[in-house]
Amino acid sequence: AQSVTQPDIHITVSEGASLELRCNYSYGATPYLFWYVQSPGQGLQLLLKYFSGDTLVQGIKGFEAEFKRSQSSFNLRKPSVHWSDAAEYFCAVVRMDSSYKLIFGSGTRLLVRP
């Protein structure tokens, strides 16, 4: 069965520092992968997606993610974090049947130190 693991529940970084949020997936074929961000009390916003092709994908707000098939990973990165990036981040994979359901990781809460 498909699954997504985000091993870090919380991560704290200083403003201006680089960021990497980890995501591991379980799926036999090439997965469709997503990163979403959720600010407190808000819905989820799509940051970026990977379907095929170039394994380094660029998203909004200066985020990027790299798909590594050998490691079953899709880690999210940002070279310099801003205080406004403090939020919860969810990695997700599409369940490949007619439902198109997303399977979400448990999320990583990012705290940014001034």
Added chain:
Amino acid sequence: SQTIHQWPATLVQPVGSPLSLECTVEGTSNPNLYWYRQAAGRGLQLLFYSVGIGQISSEVPQNLSASRPQDRQFILSSKKLLLSDSGFYLCAWVPPRAGARYEQYFGPGTRLTVT
């Protein structure tokens, strides 16, 4: 452009009272629609999804139900709320065209507190 609305934004209801949350999508037709619940400090739990009018699939057995009376309207209901129904309810949609590649777009959510 497409937009998704959820109503109400916040709701406080006593235990045992009924519930009706509404989700509507504009600017598209025949979308897949989804209801998620997010309990405090936890991830997203898929409750229901719908691939068309009157077609509802339940993911988790509970005292909630869903209906899709119109193409772009998705309703989440309960006859009697439980304390455990408190949470943040999110509606999402997927465009019907294959080129959209399954990405889901989320509404702003409804915060439900059962007292």
